[in-house]
Amino acid sequence: MADVAERAGVSTSTVSRTLRGLSTVSPDVRARVEKAARELNFAVSRQAASLVTGRTGNVAVLVPTLDAWFMGAALSSLAPLLRAAGMELNVYVIPDLAERTSFFERLPARRNADALLVFSFDLTDEETARLDSLGIPVIYVSQHVEGRPSVYVDDVAGALHGTRHLLNLGHRRIAFLATQGASGFSFSSNERLLGYQQALTEAGVPLDDDLVTAVQVADRRGIAEALGTLLSLREPPTAIFAEQDEVAVASVRILRRTQIAVPERISVLGFDDQPLADWFDLSTVAQSAADIGREAGELALRLIEDSEDEHQRHVVLPTHVMPRATTAPVYRPQGEGEEGRG
Amino acid sequence: MADVAERAGVSTSTVSRTLRGLSTVSPDVRARVEKAARELNFAVSRQAASLVTGRTGNVAVLVPTLDAWFMGAALSSLAPLLRAAGMELNVYVIPDLAERTSFFERLPARRNADALLVFSFDLTDEETARLDSLGIPVIYVSQHVEGRPSVYVDDVAGALHGTRHLLNLGHRRIAFLATQGASGFSFSSNERLLGYQQALTEAGVPLDDDLVTAVQVADRRGIAEALGTLLSLREPPTAIFAEQDEVAVASVRILRRTQIAVPERISVLGFDDQPLADWFDLSTVAQSAADIGREAGELALRLIEDSEDEHQRHVVLPTHVMPRATTAPVYRPQGEGEEGRG
C-alpha cells in the first residue's frame, strides 16, 4: 500500500480511502490512486484490514458433505450473492463423527468468519449452545432451531400436499418410507411424516402403522426388504410416498425389476426434486435448494450488518407438487380376483 | 491473547508458543496456558497471525459451479485433507462470464490464500498468465497446463480402453458423442476423442467422420437430433461412446423410448462414472473425482511448503472400464434382411 501511495504521490490514508470507495476523495486523486494500484497489481490484504476493522470478510458454511445435491445447489446460489457483497466463502466439511467432534471442540470458525451457516445437521443442544458462543450470527439452514435464525421449507405442508395428490388419484392405501440417518430421524423427517398423517386424517383414511417404514438412503437392500414387507401385507399399498427422491427412485427400480408396473400398478412419489428425479421422470414434492441458499445468504448478510435485526429471522419457503410419470390414478382391476393386489 | 497470558501468569509469547505446539514450552506452563485458553474460549486470530507470518492459512478453490458431481466429490475428499493440515477452504464460484471476468480482473484470491486450485476451466493464455501473477502456487485440476502443476486423469488411455471394450464385443461401427461446452471443446474432450481414434486405428477400423458428433450436455433435444442423424446413416452405429455420462444416459433414454433395446440392439458407453451412471446401470469409463481431489490437495500442500519443489508436478491418474448393463456383444440378426440396422 505504501508503494501505491508513493507512486500516486499521496498518503496511505488516501489510498485506503480510495480503495474502499469513500466519497471523501477528490476525483483526480482517486484516478491517480486507482491507476497506481492497477499498475502495481495491488490488492488490499484482508488480513491486515480485518485486524483493525474487526471484521473478517468471511462467511463460513458448515456442511456434512459436498456431494449431496442439496449442498451443491444451495452453495451455488449462495456464493455469487456473497461475492457481490464482497465476502469470501469458507467451507467446513464434517463428514464423520470425528471431524464433527473436532469442529465443535475447536470451533475453527471462531474469529475467522462474520457469520456461520449450518446446513442440514441435527445438532444436539450442546452443539447449538457451543455455536452460540461463537459471537457471530449463526443461521440454521433446512432445520428450525428455536430462537435462532433459520431457513427451511414447510415440510409439513409439502408432505400434506403430496399425500393429497395421491388421495386425489384415488389411492387409499398409501405407504410412507421415512429416511433414517446415522443419528436417527431428522427434523424434516418427522415433519414430513406429520404432513402425511394430516392428509390421511383430513380425508378420513385411517392411519396404519404397517404402512410406515424407515429405511436408510444408501441401503438398497434395506429398501428392497421394506418394499417386500409392504408388498406382502394383507392389503398392500397402491402408492408409496418416499421422504427422499433417492429412496423413491430406488423403489421404482426395485418394483419394475419385479415387473410391477410403475405407475400403472403402484404409484411412487418422492420428495426434494433433485436432478435424479427428473432423470427418472419421478413425481415428487419439489423444494428449491437454490432458493434456500439464497435466502440463507441474504439473511446472513442482514445479520452481519445488524445482528440485532429481529426482522424475519425465520424464513419458511414453499414446496410444490411436481407431477411426472410415476404417479397415476389408482389401479382398478377389470375383472375379479386378486389382480387388485400389487 | 493478553487475557490468556495474564490468567496463566505468563507472557503472550509463551501463550503463542504453546498454542502453536512448539516444543520449547515446559509441561506445567503448557498445561496452565491451555487451561486458561480453554476457560476463556480463546482462539488465535488467523488474521493477526497471518499478518506477521505472511501465510494466510487458506487454500482457495476456483470452480465453475458446485452442483456438478465432480466438484462435490473432489471437494469432499479435499476438504478433510486441508483441515488436517490446519488449512481453511475458500471457494470461488464462477458460474458465468461476468463473474469470470470479474474474478480475473480483481483476483480476490490475491494475498488471501496460500495456494489456488483451478477446477475444470479451459483457461485462455491470458487468464493463466494472470494467475501466474498471484504469487502463490496454482494447481490445475482436470486439465494440463504446460509448465504448471496439474492433476488429471489419462483421458486418452481411458477412451482407448473404453473403445477397445466395445471393439472386443464385436462392434465396428462405434459412434463418438463429444461434448461441447459454452466455450468450445475442453482439453479432456480432445483427448478422449484421440483415444477413441487410436483404438479404432489400432484395430484396423477406418475412422468415419459421420460417426463423430458434438452435443451439449444439457441439450436433450440436440442429443436426440444427433442420435437421429446416426440412426439414419446408411450404416448406423451398433455402439455409442459418449464422452460424458449425462449424454450417455440421455442417449439410453431416447433409444429406449424408441424401442431400440439397449444394450441388445445398441450398446452405450459413458465416461466418468458419476452416481447417475450407477443409477442407470450404465457401462462407463470410471475416473475418481475423490482421488483427483486428494492428489490435488496433497500437491497444493507440498507446494505451499516448498514452492520450488519440482518433484512430480504433474499427477496423472488412471481410469477403469466399468462394465455394467448398457454394453453387450454386437447385435447379430438371426435371419437376413434389414434387421441388422439399428
Add this chain to the structure above:
DNA sequence: ATGAAAGCGCTAACAA
C-alpha cells in the same frame, strides 16, 4: 480533502 500517528493481535528475533 488530505496527512500523521496510533494501534489492531499476533509472531519472531533477540536477550536473559
Add this chain to the structure above:
DNA sequence: TTGTTAGCGCTTTCAT
C-alpha cells in the same frame, strides 16, 4: 525455557 521488543499492513482518529 521464558520475556521484551519491534513490526506485519492496514484503518482510524485527529489535525490541518
